[in-house]
Amino acid sequence: MVPASSDGPAARATLQDIDATAIATQAVRVAVGTIAIAIAVADETIRRTFPTRPQPDEMAPERTDLLAIGTGAALGLTLAAGERLAALVGDTLDALTPLAAWIVSPLASPLGDRLRSSLEVLDARWQEARPGAERAANAFASALVPQVVDAVLEQLDLSEIVSSHVDVDAIVGTVDLDAVADRIDIKRNLARVDLDQIVARLDIDEIVAGVDLDKVAARIDVNAVAESVDVERIVGRIDMAALALDVIDRIDLPEIIRASTAAVASESVRGVRMEGIQADEAISRFVGRILPRRRVLGHEEASSAPEQP
Amino acid sequence: MTDRRTVHVVPEEARRYQGRPAGLVSRLVAGTVDAAVSLVIVIGIYLGWSAARFLWQGRKFAFPTPDWSWLIVAFGVVLTVYLGVSWAMTGRTYGAHVLGLRLVARGGGSVHPVRAMLRGVLCAWMPLLLLWAAIDRDRRSVPDLILRTSVIYDWEARAPG
Numbered sequence: 001m002v003p004a005s006s007d008g009p010a011a012r013a014t015l016q017d018i019d020a021t022a023i024a025t026q027a028v029r030v031a032v033g034t035i036a037i038a039i040a041v042a043d044e045t046i047r048r049t050f051p052t053r054p055q056p057d058e059m060a061p062e063r064t065d066l067l068a069i070g071t072g073a074a075l076g077l078t079l080a081a082g083e084r085l086a087a088l089v090g091d092t093l094d095a096l097t098p099l100a101a102w103i104v105s106p107l108a109s110p111l112g113d114r115l116r117s118s119l120e121v122l123d124a125r126w127q128e129a130r131p132g133a134e135r136a137a138n139a140f141a142s143a144l145v146p147q148v149v150d151a152v153l154e155q156l157d158l159s160e161i162v163s164s165h166v167d168v169d170a171i172v173g174t175v176d177l178d179a180v181a182d183r184i185d186i187k188r189n190l191a192r193v194d195l196d197q198i199v200a201r202l203d204i205d206e207i208v209a210g211v212d213l214d215k216v217a218a219r220i221d222v223n224a225v226a227e228s229v230d231v232e233r234i235v236g237r238i239d240m241a242a243l244a245l246d247v248i249d250r251i252d253l254p255e256i257i258r259a260s261t262a263a264v265a266s267e268s269v270r271g272v273r274m275e276g277i278q279a280d281e282a283i284s285r286f287v288g289r290i291l292p293r294r295r296v297l298g299h300e301e302a303s304s305a306p307e308q309p
Numbered sequence: 310m311t312d313r314r315t316v317h318v319v320p321e322e323a324r325r326y327q328g329r330p331a332g333l334v335s336r337l338v339a340g341t342v343d344a345a346v347s348l349v350i351v352i353g354i355y356l357g358w359s360a361a362r363f364l365w366q367g368r369k370f371a372f373p374t375p376d377w378s379w380l381i382v383a384f385g386v387v388l389t390v391y392l393g394v395s396w397a398m399t400g401r402t403y404g405a406h407v408l409g410l411r412l413v414a415r416g417g418g419s420v421h422p423v424r425a426m427l428r429g430v431l432c433a434w435m436p437l438l439l440l441w442a443a444i445d446r447d448r449r450s451v452p453d454l455i456l457r458t459s460v461i462y463d464w465e466a467r468a469p470g
Contacts, residue, residue: 272338273409273464274323280332280448287444 028082342404393429
């Protein structure tokens with residue numbers, strides 16, 4: 001029950017009149033409010049239907065304000081007029097109802113038939129136009145509902161509502177995560193992952209720099225690693241002869257050996273030996289000249305003949 | 310093992326003579342050194358014998374005065390044993406070591422101890438037989454011809470294989 005306004009026409013009415021007048025007044029208010037909301041929503045929706053919707057900043061502020069003020073004023077005037085009309089209609093109905101009932105009662109039956117036939121004609125016309133009207137209404141509603149939902153959602157914090165009213169743990173507890181996991185084809189998902197691209201994005205140097213290699217190395221069993229190494233195979237791949245000769249070339253090993261056997265290989269001993277050889281050659285040449293048939297193997301032969309053991 | 314090379318400890322100028330038969334001069338010089346070594350050994354034996362006599366005779370000690378014949382015999386025996394043992398063991402005496410010579414068998418290997426001792430006897434008691442090396446085609450002395458041995462230049466320290 002809507003309380004009656006103290007300064008409205010319904011304040012002076014009886015208890016029976018209060019209902020009719022108040023209902024009419026409230027009906028007018030609801031109708032006007034609905035019309036106002038409908039106008040606003042329809043205005044926004046119609047604007048969105050334009051191919052190139054003008055931006056709010058492109059509209060003149062005075063025009064927007066004037067339009068809003070004019071619309072509000074029109075609605076306010078409509079509301080006031082509606083309230084007064086409702087009060088007037090209520091009072092008039094209250095006054096005329098007994099009289100109308102007395103006048104109409106003898107004529108009720110023929111007038112009722114005639115009125116009924118007229119209504120049926122109108123209803124048939126309505127039934128004929130109904131599909132087109134409903135389609136138009138549905139199209140309008142289809143455009144209107146998203147706007148309304150967006151407007152409602154903008155006023156609601158869904159996250160807050162869910163967190164405060166929904167027991168997510170209980171819901172998750174009812175989910176068979178194992179079954180969900182079984183339905184996931186991990187291989188197929190992994191096949192779609194471009195690991196190269198992921199690896200290319202990784203800064204390996206930075207990752208390695210953060211690794212405590214000393215700690216890792218301390219955990220390595222070097223002896224076990226060494227036991228698994230085929231040292232003989234590695235050594236077999238080394239050209240030991242070439243390596244040794246290279247070392248010998250670098251350190252002049254012959255000179256070291258000569259120096260280590262200096263007692264017999266010193267310069268003086270070497271000189272005595274070479275003098276002996278030269279003397280032997282001289283003797284051989286001398287004998288060769290005296291006894292050609294006894295010519296021994298001399299210097300020239302020794303330099304050209306192959307070495308004996 | 311493709312680059313098989315030999316590390317030469319023999320100087321370049323003497324390398325071509327290695328393994329060649331040694332001539333008379335080198336062998337005579339080596340023999341002279343060996344004779345000197347043997348003489349030193351005889352002197353050592355004499356001094357040792359004298360010291361033993363000194364310890365045994367005391368105040369009555371006098372240096373022994375052996376006959377020259379005994380000294381020559383002692384020298385010959387010492388030289389024979391010294392040469393034979395040296396050739397049998399290493400193929401070279403000290404004189405041969407100094408002159409870079411080595412006694413080898415006909416095939417180039419080491420000499421049998423018996424042959425080495427026989428050669429020692431021949432060389433110690435009949436040294437003139439060495440002179441045949443001067444006129445022999447292969448620079449062999451008479452003992453070499455008899456015992457089928459040869460003396461070669463060999464400055465390497467190793468023994469013949």
